Amino acid sequence: MTSYTSAISERLEDFLGPQVVGQLLTEWTINLVVALVILIAFYTLWRIVQGLMRATFRRKMDETSFSFLETIVKFALLTIGFITALDSAGIKTSALLTSLGIVGLTIGFAARDALSNLISGILIFIDRPFVLGDLVEIEGVYGRIERITLRSTRVVTSDGRMLAVPNTQVINQTVASYTNFPHLRIDVKVTVGVLEDLDHIRGLLLALVQDDPAYMTSPAPRVVVTELNDYNVAVELQAWLDDEKRHVEKRFELREKAFKTLNQAGVELPFETLKLQPLEVTLMDSKS
Numbered sequence: 001m002t003s004y005t006s007a008i009s010e011r012l013e014d015f016l017g018p019q020v021v022g023q024l025l026t027e028w029t030i031n032l033v034v035a036l037v038i039l040i041a042f043y044t045l046w047r048i049v050q051g052l053m054r055a056t057f058r059r060k061m062d063e064t065s066f067s068f069l070e071t072i073v074k075f076a077l078l079t080i081g082f083i084t085a086l087d088s089a090g091i092k093t094s095a096l097l098t099s100l101g102i103v104g105l106t107i108g109f110a111a112r113d114a115l116s117n118l119i120s121g122i123l124i125f126i127d128r129p130f131v132l133g134d135l136v137e138i139e140g141v142y143g144r145i146e147r148i149t150l151r152s153t154r155v156v157t158s159d160g161r162m163l164a165v166p167n168t169q170v171i172n173q174t175v176a177s178y179t180n181f182p183h184l185r186i187d188v189k190v191t192v193g194v195l196e197d198l199d200h201i202r203g204l205l206l207a208l209v210q211d212d213p214a215y216m217t218s219p220a221p222r223v224v225v226t227e228l229n230d231y232n233v234a235v236e237l238q239a240w241l242d243d244e245k246r247h248v249e250k251r252f253e254l255r256e257k258a259f260k261t262l263n264q265a266g267v268e269l270p271f272e273t274l275k276l277q278p279l280e281v282t283l284m285d286s287k288s
Helices: 002-016 018-057 063-088 093-102 104-110 112-127 167-172 198-210 244-264
Strands: 135-138 141-148 152-157 162-166 175-177 184-192 222-228 233-241
Touching (some): 018 063, 198 233
Antiparallel strands (some): 141 152, 152 162, 184 233
16 A cells, blocks of 8 residues: 555656646746747737838728738738747647647637628628728618728717627628719708799709809709698709718708798798698487
């Protein structure tokens, strides 16, 4: 029994002795420091490459293409740095990759959404439904494209919120761009009384944009009748903006001007009313 105890003690001494533990801690510390130095070196390399790219390609490429290239280079360099750091820390990356291959199917199912967003992000860069700085509407959300990453599209709303929309939703939904083309038409709808002179109203509304350089003369602004309702006539002022990025503020401004102008001109702006028709009711005597 004593011999067995002594053998176990000797084996434990071989693995957990002070000298062995001290040597292991020293090796792990050195490996950890080396790994950290390698990570810092690769991050510093990325910052240098980023500066060189901005100095070389920023003026030659549009903002969207440069952002895509910057993202790919950053991902590649930091991935190489991470693998090199693991290898320097004594972790055999080949064995690690083999292990990942064994459980790759499970990881694939768990990360299918992330991979789908990654592929969708690449498709967005290739298809170009919009570029950085565009004003868009995605699933009813209106805002400016701030950044396109490999996972999500960052949209800054008009009230200052940052929304991260998954790239798969951007690919699978209808995206309305307000700045993809050089000009944009804004429409202002008003309703007037059925007895109003439409030519007079047309002149009043067209005068609002006639001398404003923000609106184009070709195509020329126009006023059209859109609906003939029971108690009012719906008309619409249509004007093309020279700078499409100002469409929100100019639409608010034009709508207010139209209301004030029509009010001052005495134009009837009817609202929905209910007309009660008197009805005579004759009570019959039950005895008759």
